[in-house]
Amino acid sequence: MDGPVTLRDVARLAKVSVSTASRALAGGLTSRETEQRIQRIAAELGYRPNILARGLKTRSSRLIGLVVHNLANASFRVLAEVAQARLRAAGYQLLLCITADDPAQEEEALATLAAQAAEGLIICPTGQNGPRLAALERAGTPVTCVIRRDESAELETILAGDPEGAYAGTRHLLALGHRRIGLIVGRAETTSGRERLSGYRRALEEAGLPFDAGLVHAGRYEPETGLAGCRALLDGGERPTALFVANHESTLGVLRGLAERGLLVPEHLSLLCYEDMPGLAWQRPAISVVDNGPAALAELAVDRLLLRLRGEASASPAREYRIGARLIERQSCRPPASRTPSLRLPAEAR
Amino acid sequence: MDGPVTLRDVARLAKVSVSTASRALAGGLTSRETEQRIQRIAAELGYRPNILARGLKTRSSRLIGLVVHNLANASFRVLAEVAQARLRAAGYQLLLCITADDPAQEEEALATLAAQAAEGLIICPTGQNGPRLAALERAGTPVTCVIRRDESAELETILAGDPEGAYAGTRHLLALGHRRIGLIVGRAETTSGRERLSGYRRALEEAGLPFDAGLVHAGRYEPETGLAGCRALLDGGERPTALFVANHESTLGVLRGLAERGLLVPEHLSLLCYEDMPGLAWQRPAISVVDNGPAALAELAVDRLLLRLRGEASASPAREYRIGARLIERQSCRPPASRTPSLRLPAEAR
DNA sequence: CTTGCGGTCGCAATCGTTTGCGGTCCAGCA
DNA sequence: TGCTGGACCGCAAACGATTGCGACCGCAAG
Numbered sequence: 001m002d003g004p005v006t007l008r009d010v011a012r013l014a015k016v017s018v019s020t021a022s023r024a025l026a027g028g029l030t031s032r033e034t035e036q037r038i039q040r041i042a043a044e045l046g047y048r049p050n051i052l053a054r055g056l057k058t059r060s061s062r063l064i065g066l067v068v069h070n071l072a073n074a075s076f077r078v079l080a081e082v083a084q085a086r087l088r089a090a091g092y093q094l095l096l097c098i099t100a101d102d103p104a105q106e107e108e109a110l111a112t113l114a115a116q117a118a119e120g121l122i123i124c125p126t127g128q129n130g131p132r133l134a135a136l137e138r139a140g141t142p143v144t145c146v147i148r149r150d151e152s153a154e155l156e157t158i159l160a161g162d163p164e165g166a167y168a169g170t171r172h173l174l175a176l177g178h179r180r181i182g183l184i185v186g187r188a189e190t191t192s193g194r195e196r197l198s199g200y201r202r203a204l205e206e207a208g209l210p211f212d213a214g215l216v217h218a219g220r221y222e223p224e225t226g227l228a229g230c231r232a233l234l235d236g237g238e239r240p241t242a243l244f245v246a247n248h249e250s251t252l253g254v255l256r257g258l259a260e261r262g263l264l265v266p267e268h269l270s271l272l273c274y275e276d277m278p279g280l281a282w283q284r285p286a287i288s289v290v291d292n293g294p295a296a297l298a299e300l301a302v303d304r305l306l307l308r309l310r311g312e313a314s315a316s317p318a319r320e321y322r323i324g325a326r327l328i329e330r331q332s333c334r335p336p337a338s339r340t341p342s343l344r345l346p347a348e349a350r
Numbered sequence: 351m352d353g354p355v356t357l358r359d360v361a362r363l364a365k366v367s368v369s370t371a372s373r374a375l376a377g378g379l380t381s382r383e384t385e386q387r388i389q390r391i392a393a394e395l396g397y398r399p400n401i402l403a404r405g406l407k408t409r410s411s412r413l414i415g416l417v418v419h420n421l422a423n424a425s426f427r428v429l430a431e432v433a434q435a436r437l438r439a440a441g442y443q444l445l446l447c448i449t450a451d452d453p454a455q456e457e458e459a460l461a462t463l464a465a466q467a468a469e470g471l472i473i474c475p476t477g478q479n480g481p482r483l484a485a486l487e488r489a490g491t492p493v494t495c496v497i498r499r500d501e502s503a504e505l506e507t508i509l510a511g512d513p514e515g516a517y518a519g520t521r522h523l524l525a526l527g528h529r530r531i532g533l534i535v536g537r538a539e540t541t542s543g544r545e546r547l548s549g550y551r552r553a554l555e556e557a558g559l560p561f562d563a564g565l566v567h568a569g570r571y572e573p574e575t576g577l578a579g580c581r582a583l584l585d586g587g588e589r590p591t592a593l594f595v596a597n598h599e600s601t602l603g604v605l606r607g608l609a610e611r612g613l614l615v616p617e618h619l620s621l622l623c624y625e626d627m628p629g630l631a632w633q634r635p636a637i638s639v640v641d642n643g644p645a646a647l648a649e650l651a652v653d654r655l656l657l658r659l660r661g662e663a664s665a666s667p668a669r670e671y672r673i674g675a676r677l678i679e680r681q682s683c684r685p686p687a688s689r690t691p692s693l694r695l696p697a698e699a700r
Numbered sequence: 701c702t703t704g705c706g707g708t709c710g711c712a713a714t715c716g717t718t719t720g721c722g723g724t725c726c727a728g729c730a
Numbered sequence: 731t732g733c734t735g736g737a738c739c740g741c742a743a744a745c746g747a748t749t750g751c752g753a754c755c756g757c758a759a760g
Contacts, residue, residue, distance in 0.1 A: 004464075004489075006716060017740045022718060031738065048465045052405040053716035056745045061402060062466075066446075071427045072628070081421055084448050088459075093466055096416075096446040098434050109438075114354075115398040116412075116443055139354075223632050252632035259634030278422070279629050282573050282602035284609030356746060367710045372748060381708065403746035406715045703760080710753080717745090724739080730732090 005045045013045065014038050025049075055117060064092045064305070065113040067123040069101040073221065074248055074277040075147060075160075075294040076124070082298035083122060090306055092119070103128035110136070120305050125150040127189075142308035146301050148191045154318035156308075158301050160292040162192050165325025166199025166246065169272050169290040172327055173242045174207050177335040178270060182240035183216045184229035184250050193218065196246040196274060215240055219250070226253025234261060241336035242270035248277045251287070270333040285331035297323045355395045363395065364388050375399075405467065414442045414655070415463040417473040419451040423571065424598055424627040425497060425510075425644040426474070432648035433472060440656055442469070453478035460486070470655045475500040477539075492658035496651050498541045504668035506658075508651050510642040512542050515675025516549025516596065519622050519640040522677055523592045524557050527685040528620060532590035533566045534579035534600050543568065546596040546624060565590060569600070576603025584611060591686035592620035598627045601637070620683040635681035647673045 011021040014037060023029035024038035055061045064087050068076040084094045095118060097109035103126045110132050113121065121136065121143045130152025137143045137155060145157040173181050183200050186193030197218075201211050217232045219225030226245060233240060234257070245251045251273045258265060265271045265285060273280060273289045280287040300321060307313045361371040364387060373379035374388035405411045414437050418426040434444045445468060447459035453476045460482050463471065471486065471493045480502025487493045487505060495507040523531050533550050536543030547568075551561050567582045569575030576595060583590060584607070595601045601623045608615060615621045615635060623630060623639045630637040650671060657663045 008716080018717080019719075019741080020739055023739085026718085029738090034738085048461070050406070050716050051466050052402045052411060053745090054718075055402045056400070056406055056716080056747090057718045059745080071421055071431055077421045077427065080446065081448060084446055088447070088462070093462060094446050096430065096434055096444050097438070098431060111398070112438070112443060116401050223628065252629055256632050256634050278573065279602055282606050284606050357748095358746080368747080369711080369749075370709055373709085376748085379708090384708085400746050403715090404748075406717090406746080407748045409715080701760105703758105705758090706756100708753100708755080711751090713750090714748085715746105719744085720742095722739105722741085724737105726737090727735095729734085 004050070005047050006050065007047070010038065010042045010045060010047050014041050059117065060119055061117040062092050063095050063116060063118045065095045065097060065109070065116075065118040065121045065123070067097045067099060067106065067109050067113075067121065067125075069099055069124060071098065072249075074275055075292065075297070078294035079122075079124075079146065079298045079301070082295050083302055086299065086302040087306075090302075099126065101126055107132065114141075120144070120309050122146060122301050122305060124148050127151060130155075142305055142313075144301050144305045144308075146297060149320075156304060156319055156321075158297055158304070158321045158323065159191065159195075160294075160297060161322045161325040162195035162292070163199040163202070164322075165274065165290045165292055166196035166244075167203045168199075168325065168327050169244055169274065170200045170203035171207075172288075172329075173244065173270060173272060173333065174203060174209075176242075176270065176333060178240075178242040179209060179336075180212075180215060180238065180240040180242075182229070182233040182243045183246065184226055184233070184243065184254065185216065185218050185246040186221055187218050192247070200244065200246075221247050221249045223249055223253035223256075226250035226255075227257045228253070230254055230257025230261070234258075234263070240269075242272065242333070244272050244274075246274040248273060248275040248280070251280065255283070265332050266334040267337070270336070272333055276328060281330065283332075287332045288330045289328050290325050291328050292325050293323045354400070355397050356400065357397070360388065360392045360395060360397050364391050409467070410469055411467040412442050413445050413466055413468045415445045415447060415459070415466075415468040415471045415473070417447045417449060417456065417459050417463075417471065417475075419449055419474060421448065422599075424625055425642065425647070428644035429472075429474075429496065429648045429651070432645050433652055436649065436652040437656075440652075449476065451476055457482065464491075470494070470659050472496060472651050472655060474498050477501060480505075492655055492663075494651050494655045494658075496647060499670075506654060506669055506671075508647055508654065508671045508673065509541065509545075510644075510647060511672045511675040512545035512642070513549040513552070514672075515624065515640045515642055516546040516594075517553045518549075518675065518677050519594055519624065520550045520553035521557075522638075522679075523594065523620060523622060523683065524553060524559075526592075526620065526683060528590075528592040529559060529686075530562075530565065530588065530590040530592075532579070532583040532593045533596065534576055534583070534593065534604065535566065535568050535596040536571055537568050542597070550594065550596075571597050571599045573599055573603035573606075576600035576605075577607045578603070580604055580607025580611070584608075584613070590619075592622065592683070594622050594624075596624040598623060598625040598630070601630065605633070615682050616684040617687070620686070622683055626678060631680065633682075637682045638680045639678050640675050641678050642675050643673045 007018050007021050011018045021038050024035045025042060066080060066083055071077050087094050099106040099109055106126050106129050123145055124147045125145050127150050130150045133143050133155055134153040143155050145155050149157050185197050188194050204211055217229035245254050263269050271287060273287050276289045276291040280289055357368050357371050361368045371388055374385045375392060401412060416433055421427050437444050449456040449459055456476050456479050473495055474497045475495050477500050480500045483493050483505055484503040493505050495505050499507050535547050538544050554561055567579035595604050613619050621637060623637050626639045626641040630639055
């Protein structure tokens with residue numbers, strides 16, 4: 001009983017060679033009876049193959065890297081939870097790397113993941129290490145990007161349905177009669193920031209409303225942005241009747257900003273947020289959101305990765321997928337209090 | 351340029367044997383000049399040692415398992431983030447396992463971690479797999495438990511300062527003049543649930559106040575518990591003047607419960623929570639909390655684990671550590687509105 | 701000149717597993 | 731009985747690194 005039991009031990013006890021034992025455990029390569037006998041013995045001994053030795057030989061580590069910016073963001077958190085569960089069920093383990101959206105940290109993470117012989121990668125890229133990711137992909141390590149696109153490389157990518165989501169959200173507010181809709185959004189460097197802004201603009205255009213840059217406040221994904229956005233958007237001249245907050249980090253700041261100004265939701269101002277998280281449903285009033293579906297996104301990312309790991313994916317490279325967003329109406333939006341007549345919207349376009 | 355560059359490639363280019371190359375890279379085992387020359391060549395080639403091969407020989411995988419119940423809880427989330435950063439800096443990678451507080455999933459996670467030859471473990475145990483953890487420890491894999499104690503095994507454990515934290519929190523409310531303090535707390539099966547309750551009781555006893563079981567509502571770590579707690583504690587006869595909510599999941603439910611009843615914090619009711627999280631500071635009013643210091647807890651867990659991995663830890667087995675909790679006063683607590691005179695508290699005891 | 705010694709380096713074994721290749725054995729058929 | 735073929739199984743070589751041991755070299759001391 002010294003250390004873990006190896007294949008040699010199993011073979012010795014079964015009075016066969018190591019290779020036979022190996023084949024018996026693999027299955028189908030020996031006679032029925034020896035196969036069953038050896039499997040029984042292995043089970044009795046509690047044999048567990050040494051993954052390092054196997055990996056050395058077969059160049060497989062059963063390790064998948066997950067590279068995200070943080071775990072505070074609900075989308076990343078859900079991604080990690082779902083990916084972990086699904087991959088474990090498929091016999092893989094998850095190596096967690098956190099980059100803080102910093103290209104240098106991302107590069108280091110990629111290097112160590114390569115050294116660890118990770119077999120696949122799910123990553124929300126910073127956008128600065130595209131070549132490196134492409135190299136991994138060429139070297140046979142499937143890489144699936146999520147949430148953000150890396151413009152500098154052609155990689156399979158799974159994005160949220162941000163243009164449609166922001167469009168649907170804006171449209172919802174328009175349909176309620178709002179005409180001045182403030183937007184607090186992520187910066188244009190990010191895929192989501194750009195796309196959510198574009199969805200907002202498209203909905204406005206369709207409704208025949210002019211785009212007013214003074215109604216848009218862009219900033220980082222943090223509560224302070226929401227607070228600053230409140231100041232910029234609410235303390236000016238003509239105040240918007242609705243606020244569309246396009247990420248949940250900023251939402252916290254907005255809630256405080258509104259409270260500080262004594263503004264009630266939805267009586268004085270309608271509030272719609274992007275990205276659902278537990279806190280929002282529990283607010284009073286419960287905040288309506290555009291749910292970007294992080295769980296579905298994670299599921300698809302894992303599905304695609306597993307398919308490619310098994311070599312079953314179609315040869316078509318670098319497809320891009322979208323996860324549909326959907327509006328969850330709760331209690332934070334209602335028609336504006338003012339005399340503005342309800343807007344007649346044109347039929348939905350695509 | 352086929353596949354990754356191995357030690358052989360380096361050695362060949364440097365015109366030395368593989369063993370010399372290995373020693374040169376390890377450092378201090380060859381002459382100064384060859385050492386530098388080979389290290390230069392290795393760098394130029396972009397050599398990265400194959401961790402699997404190294405691990406096979408040295409029985410080290412540079413992998414640390416992190417086993418937690420989920421990532422939604424702020425303490426677990428911070429634990430994961432901090433552990434990831436610290437361990438990566440120390441040359442380790444983090445294998446993430448999520449158990450949902452389910453002993454069966456925990457057991458499976460432990461089995462796969464053992465197979466992956468994880469070198470160490472940071473785990474928040476369910477309490478049902480103590481023997482297995484002890485076996486790992488005996489087999490030379492250091493195990494550090496966090497947040498919860500596993501009663502069925504003697505393991506190094508790092509706990510939050512829950513008895514003191516709950517004591518300090520309750521005392522704070524008492525000092526403000528509250529006498530009827532409602533407590534919403536985790537169930538007694540959990541270390542933290544038990545200990546926070548005990549801290550609360552001790553503070554009450556010291557103040558000479560009777561313990562009233564009708565003021566305590568215990569439940570799972572989820573928002574619904576807070577909502578139910580509101581119903582149980584606020585809709586009864588004599589209403590408490592302060593609420594101490596001993597976990598942040600329940601806090602969400604409490605906030606809604608208070609809003610539904612039209613109760614203002616802190617005007618009608620003081621509110622104190624346990625475990626800080628971003629949302630609480632951004633509430634209006636900002637919620638006072640007892641911060642259980644998850645970052646410090648994670649730091650210590652990593653420190654202890656690294657020490658033991660390097661074999662530098664003292665031989666004394668199964669020490670238990672506590673992370674001091676501290677009160678963060680924000681704006682959700684004030685003296686009760688009623689005529690209750692301020693309470694003269696006895697000097698703080700331990 | 702020989703011997704001893706410290707400093708370098710190469711040989712080869714080793715970690716545990718997989719796998720190509722060849723050998724053995726037996727059944728079946730002529 | 732002899733031959734063929736297929737089913738099983740064992741030998742040994744990998745995978746890429748680490749490491750004990752011994753060979754070799756040069757230099758100083760005897």
